[in-house]
Amino acid sequence: GAVVSQHPSRVICKSGTSVKIECRSLDFQATTMFWYRQFPKKSLMLMATSNEGSKATYEQGVEKDKFLINHASLTLSTLTVTSAHPEDSSFYICSALGASGVRHEQYFGPGTRLTVT
Amino acid sequence: AQSVTQPDIHITVSEGASLELRCNYSYGATPYLFWYVQSPGQGLQLLLKYFSGDTLVQGIKGFEAEFKRSQSSFNLRKPSVHWSDAAEYFCAVGPSQTGANNLFFGTGTRLTVIP
Numbered sequence: 001g002a003v004v005s006q007h008p009s010r011v012i013c014k015s016g017t018s019v020k021i022e023c024r025s026l027d028f029q030a031t032t033m034f035w036y037r038q039f040p041k042k043s044l045m046l047m048a049t050s051n052e053g054s055k056a057t058y059e060q061g062v063e064k065d066k067f068l069i070n071h072a073s074l075t076l077s078t079l080t081v082t083s084a085h086p087e088d089s090s091f092y093i094c095s096a097l098g099a100s101g102v103r104h105e106q107y108f109g110p111g112t113r114l115t116v117t
Numbered sequence: 118a119q120s121v122t123q124p125d126i127h128i129t130v131s132e133g134a135s136l137e138l139r140c141n142y143s144y145g146a147t148p149y150l151f152w153y154v155q156s157p158g159q160g161l162q163l164l165l166k167y168f169s170g171d172t173l174v175q176g177i178k179g180f181e182a183e184f185k186r187s188q189s190s191f192n193l194r195k196p197s198v199h200w201s202d203a204a205e206y207f208c209a210v211g212p213s214q215t216g217a218n219n220l221f222f223g224t225g226t227r228l229t230v231i232p
Contacts, residue, residue, distance in 0.1 A: 004160060034219060041126070043222040044161075044207070093160070097218050103168070104149055104211035104218050108160035 003027055004096050006109035013084055013116055020080045021112045023094030029074035030096035034106060035067075038091040050077045084116040119144040119210050123223035130198050131231050138193040138226050140208030149211035150191040151220065152182055156204045164206075167191060168213075178202070203230045 003026040013019045023033055031052045036044040048058045048069050056069035066088075068080040077096075081088050092112045098105035120143045130136055142148060149168050153161040165176025172184040182193045191208060208223040 009158075032218065036222075041224070043121075043224045046219055046221070049217075049219060095161075103213075104151070104166075104220055106218070106220060108153075108162075110158060110160045 002098060002107045004094065004107045004109040006092075006094055006112050008112060009110065010113045011115070013114070015085055015116055016083055018080055018082045019084055019114060020078055021092055021094075021114070023077045023079070023096070023109055025075045025096040025107070028096070028099050030077075030099065031074060032097040033071060033077040034095045034097070035069060035077070035079050036093040036095070038093055038111070044093060047079075081114065084114070086116045089114055089116045119148060119212060119221050121208050121210050121221055121223035123206075123208055123226050125226045126224070127227045127229065129229040129231060132200050133197050136193075136195045136198045136202070136228070138206050138208075138228070140191045140193065140223060141189050142191065142208075142210045143189065144210060144212075146214055147184075147186065148213050150182075150184060151209040151211065152176065152180070152191070152193045153207045153209060153222075154178075154204045155207060155225075161207065164193070198228075198230055200230045200232065203228055 005024045007022045033050040035047045038044045047062045048056045050056045050069045050071040052071045058064045071077040095106040095108045122141045151166045152164040155161045164180045167184045205225045207225045209220040
């Protein structure tokens with residue numbers, strides 16, 4: 001149980017275009033999902049917290065107009081990178097907060113490798 | 118503000134040898150502490166966590182970690198490493214004094230296992 005998927009696993013897009021990444025909790029409902037960005041040889045950096053039915057909470061320094069997050073259902077959150085540039089190339093990881101109520105019980109997706117050319 | 122330090126970027130051990138991965142944290146109180154493992158193509162998997170109580174916690178895959186308040190550390194150990202343990206390991210802290218469920222990660226330690 002507690003499986004989180006991401007789609008696509010890899011995506012290449014041209015500079016200036018937008019790309020959407022999906023994060024799904026497959027066998028549980030997640031009112032809260034998190035989006036991280038992982039740079040090479042760096043830590044996972046929390047970008048935003050996504051709550052179902054409400055606006056996402058962005059971390060300091062993350063442009064909310066560039067990284068659009070939608071948590072339209074209890075099993076799906078999407079991250080849209082708008083007007084992508086090469087510096088947006090990165091590994092994006094989502095996680096879903098477990099439904100058991102245990103603090104910080106996050107289940108992670110396998111990540112999406114974004115390359116902007 | 119909380120922070121996590123993993124001083125070792127890369128560690129190489131021989132199969133069968135013991136392993137210790139270091140993690141130090143900075144937080145105003147005792148945070149919730151976690152170790153995750155990341156293998157290529159797979160999501161981060163929780164190895165173990167510490168919330169309170171016994172400072173030596175057992176996890177999956179034969180891993181254990183010890184919380185030392187005096188050293189602000191939560192080092193991960195395994196007595197005998199297997200080749201399949203080669204992966205990236207992340208220490209993380211979760212705020213214990215707020216209701217937030219977000220995690221803050223260290224920079225990771227890449228483990229290489231040689232035959």
